[in-house]
Amino acid sequence: MNRAGGGELNQHSEKGKLIVITGPSGVGKSCIVKEVRRQCEVAFSVSATTRSPRAGENDGEHYFFVDEAAFKQMVDDDEMLEWAEVFGNFYGTPAAPVLDAVASGQKVILEIDVQGGIQVARKAPDAMFILIAPPSMEELKSRLAGRRSETPEQMDKRLGKAESELRLARESGVYTREIINDDLDAAIQRVVVAINQE
Ligand code: 5GP
Numbered sequence: 001m002n003r004a005g006g007g008e009l010n011q012h013s014e015k016g017k018l019i020v021i022t023g024p025s026g027v028g029k030s031c032i033v034k035e036v037r038r039q040c041e042v043a044f045s046v047s048a049t050t051r052s053p054r055a056g057e058n059d060g061e062h063y064f065f066v067d068e069a070a071f072k073q074m075v076d077d078d079e080m081l082e083w084a085e086v087f088g089n090f091y092g093t094p095a096a097p098v099l100d101a102v103a104s105g106q107k108v109i110l111e112i113d114v115q116g117g118i119q120v121a122r123k124a125p126d127a128m129f130i131l132i133a134p135p136s137m138e139e140l141k142s143r144l145a146g147r148r149s150e151t152p153e154q155m156d157k158r159l160g161k162a163e164s165e166l167r168l169a170r171e172s173g174v175y176t177r178e179i180i181n182d183d184l185d186a187a188i189q190r191v192v193v194a195i196n197q198e
Contacts, residue, residue: 016102017198018124020110021191022117022169023132024162026144028181032132033111035188040195043101043108048074051089064094082112082119087157091116107195114169121174128198130191131175133166135182 019042023029037044048064050071059065066074071090074080081099083092093110101108110120117129134140140162144155169175177194181187 015105017107018098018102018110018120018127019107019195019198020112020117020120020127020129021132022112022114022130022165022175023181024134024140024165025158026140026147026162027132027134028143028184028187029111029132031184032181032188032191033109036191036195037109039188039192041107042195043106045093045098045101045108045110047091047093047112048080049089049091051087051091081110081123082116084113084115084119086113086115087161093120107198114165114172117169118172118174121172128194129175129177130194131166131169131178132187132191133178133180134162135180137163 021029021033033044036042046060046062046064048066048071050066050068051063053059053063053065057063057065068090071083071092074092074094075083079094079096080092081095083090085091091113093112093116098108098110110116112120114131120127121129134143137159141155141159144150144158150158170178179187179190179194
């Protein structure tokens with residue numbers, strides 16, 4: 001059965017709530033989401049991706065790790081709520097689990113990139129869209145450098161992408177909440193408050 005239709009999502013979206021959290025690489029988004037999941041009663045959408053698992057990542061928990069053919073099949077079968085190519089890999093949100101969770105009244109967090117967020121906004125305009133931003137590009141650069149998981153070339157790529165991602169998110173008008181991660185605990189609390197207000 002084709003479950004990805006945006007109409008279906010709108011029909012059920014009054015019950016639960018979709019919460020889209022976007023932010024550039026290195027901004028601390030995953031850290032924030034991890035803690036928010038601990039503090040709030042929320043479900044988390046597990047994305048499908050064609051990238052390889054990193055150390056400590058488990059299939060079905062952090063991502064569904066699939067090959068390109070399987071990913072394309074899901075897209076062709078209209079099983080994705082949204083999808084995008086990020087850093088040469090494909091990432092997408094399988095629609096069915098999200099639709100089921102929202103229909104059963106749950107708040108569901110989607111930690112996805114800005115292109116994906118904009119696609120979700122078209123299908124579910126009443127979702128909540130949160131942009132996590134760095135205090136400055138200099139700060140983001142030093143955080144990425146401290147992470148030591150990227151080569152200088154990859155870091156330049158990620159910084160360039162971060163700038164365009166922030167610009168696109170702000171210009172889209174979709175992200176009505178912007179939270180600056182200048183202090184991790186404060187940023188977490190701001191996201192928790194926003195989610196609990198719903
Ligand atoms: P990473 O490879 O570091 O886990 O994720 C890279 C980027 O892909 C991050 O910005 C992350 O938010 C984004 N991403 C993860 N899952 C999805 C998804 O399902 N859809 C979209 N559009 N982006 C995703």
